[in-house]
Amino acid sequence: MEKVFLRRQRDYDPAGVRAAVRDIIEASGVDPKGKSVFLKPSFVYPNHDPATIGVVTQPPFIGGVVQALNDLGASRVMVGEDSTLGPSRSAFYAMGIFPYIKGIATPVYFDEERHIRVDVPSPVVQGSFVVPAVWKEADLFVSLPKIKVNMFADVTLSVKNNLGFLRQKHRVRNHTDRTLHGKIADLYRVRPPDLVIADSIVAGEGQGPMLASPVELGVIAGGANGVAVDAVACRLMGVDPDSVEHLRHLRDAGIGPLSDGEIEVVGESVEDIARPFVRSSAELVGLNENIRVFEGQERCCAYGCKGMVRNSLDAWLAKPGQRKELNIIVGKGVDLPSDVDPRRTLVVGDCAAEHSGRGWYLPGCPVMPMHTFFRLLRYFGGTLPIYAKYGDYVKGYVAGYGWKAARYFKGLTGPPVPRSWIR
Numbered sequence: 001m002e003k004v005f006l007r008r009q010r011d012y013d014p015a016g017v018r019a020a021v022r023d024i025i026e027a028s029g030v031d032p033k034g035k036s037v038f039l040k041p042s043f044v045y046p047n048h049d050p051a052t053i054g055v056v057t058q059p060p061f062i063g064g065v066v067q068a069l070n071d072l073g074a075s076r077v078m079v080g081e082d083s084t085l086g087p088s089r090s091a092f093y094a095m096g097i098f099p100y101i102k103g104i105a106t107p108v109y110f111d112e113e114r115h116i117r118v119d120v121p122s123p124v125v126q127g128s129f130v131v132p133a134v135w136k137e138a139d140l141f142v143s144l145p146k147i148k149v150n151m152f153a154d155v156t157l158s159v160k161n162n163l164g165f166l167r168q169k170h171r172v173r174n175h176t177d178r179t180l181h182g183k184i185a186d187l188y189r190v191r192p193p194d195l196v197i198a199d200s201i202v203a204g205e206g207q208g209p210m211l212a213s214p215v216e217l218g219v220i221a222g223g224a225n226g227v228a229v230d231a232v233a234c235r236l237m238g239v240d241p242d243s244v245e246h247l248r249h250l251r252d253a254g255i256g257p258l259s260d261g262e263i264e265v266v267g268e269s270v271e272d273i274a275r276p277f278v279r280s281s282a283e284l285v286g287l288n289e290n291i292r293v294f295e296g297q298e299r300c301c302a303y304g305c306k307g308m309v310r311n312s313l314d315a316w317l318a319k320p321g322q323r324k325e326l327n328i329i330v331g332k333g334v335d336l337p338s339d340v341d342p343r344r345t346l347v348v349g350d351c352a353a354e355h356s357g358r359g360w361y362l363p364g365c366p367v368m369p370m371h372t373f374f375r376l377l378r379y380f381g382g383t384l385p386i387y388a389k390y391g392d393y394v395k396g397y398v399a400g401y402g403w404k405a406a407r408y409f410k411g412l413t414g415p416p417v418p419r420s421w422i423r
């Protein structure tokens with residue numbers, strides 16, 4: 001029987017988080033005394049705007065966890081993440097995390113870390129990954145996911161949180177309807193967390209991962225088995241864990257349980273906290289009267305190209321007064337009429353390659369999310385529709401490229417990840 005702990009915590013006061021997390025760690029039987037501990041929060045959309053409180057693991061929460069681990073005698077605590085926008089350091093500046101970990105934890109920037117290649121025996125989809133060595137080498141790995149729904153993977157919990165260990169190009173590999181969940185399950189097996197402390201004080205519903213809306217649950221979920229914690233977190237969101245394919249893969253592989261009968265919930269009751277979350281949608285048809293969509297009948301991946309477009313488009317649709325016409329061709333087997341104006345048309349993904357001459361073609365399987373985003377920016381114009389303090393990103397860019405320049409002048413050219421590994 002796996003234990004999952006639900007501890008009441010209604011706000012992000014670091015002292016309250018520290019006390020609650022200390023209780024969870026002690027009750028879970030995980031002992032950090034004298035050990036190096038590696039923490040992986042989720043900075044999927046790095047910024048510290050209150051609108052995204054349901055999207056990213058909150059910095060005061062991370063600070064509280066670090067303090068709890070130090071209280072319990074950890075020899076060293078590291079906090080590692082990457083950025084989808086520029087150098088990894090830009091995510092740390094954009095998140096505003098430094099005041100919460102200064103002097104008590106070491107920031108780890110994945111793009112500056114030595115990487116290793118690891119193999120997963122009997123994979124569902126992908127049997128080899130390139131990951132930061134520090135993840136494998138730390139004595140304890142503690143996952144700090146933000147609980148939210150996700151248009152690509154149904155939910156983002158501790159299992160999905162591991163995707164952030166991959167370099168950008170590797171992250172989108174196998175990001176299709178047929179393969180994404182299997183890949184997530186395979187990556188989890190590289191190193192399951194020794195402990196999960198999930199930020200569910202404010203969770204996220206709706207258009208996750210990037211534009212999830214906040215839902216106050218007022219609880220911290222934790223435990224030593226990530227699959228079991230994810231199963232309970234699913235129930236908190238009104239999601240049946242059996243409906244999440246990557247969790248089923250791990251259950252079937254004996255990594256962790258999903259059923260109520262195999263999980264003991266300690267503390268608050270799931271029924272008292274749970275509520276039905278609004279689920280994410282990757283739908284493009286019917287989004288807006290100015291957007292015409294031509295979807296492939298043979299293939300059109302919600303977890304791939306279609307979702308990548310919706311994920312980027314949501315940011316513009318949220319802007320009032322957006323009326324510019326746009327055509328989108330996505331997927332394989334598109335029946336295209338002759339009146340589609342190529343000056344207003346986006347052709348997305350390798351499956352749509354036969355129509356590459358009918359608009360701006362963005363190749364890839366799937367298309368890279370930032371390619372879609374910046375193509376839409378060129379088309380719609382105006383300011384970037386993102387929550388960000390630009391000065392923070394600038395500081396992160398300067399720091400990240402400063403680090404690269406320093407390496408260069410020391411004669412250490414080339415990235416810590418061999419280029420041949422990121423093809």
Ligand code: SF4
Pocket residue numbers: 175176177299300301303304305306330331332349350351352364365366367
């Ligand atoms: S190109 Fe896009 S639609 Fe085609 S298989 Fe890849 S992700 Fe799916």
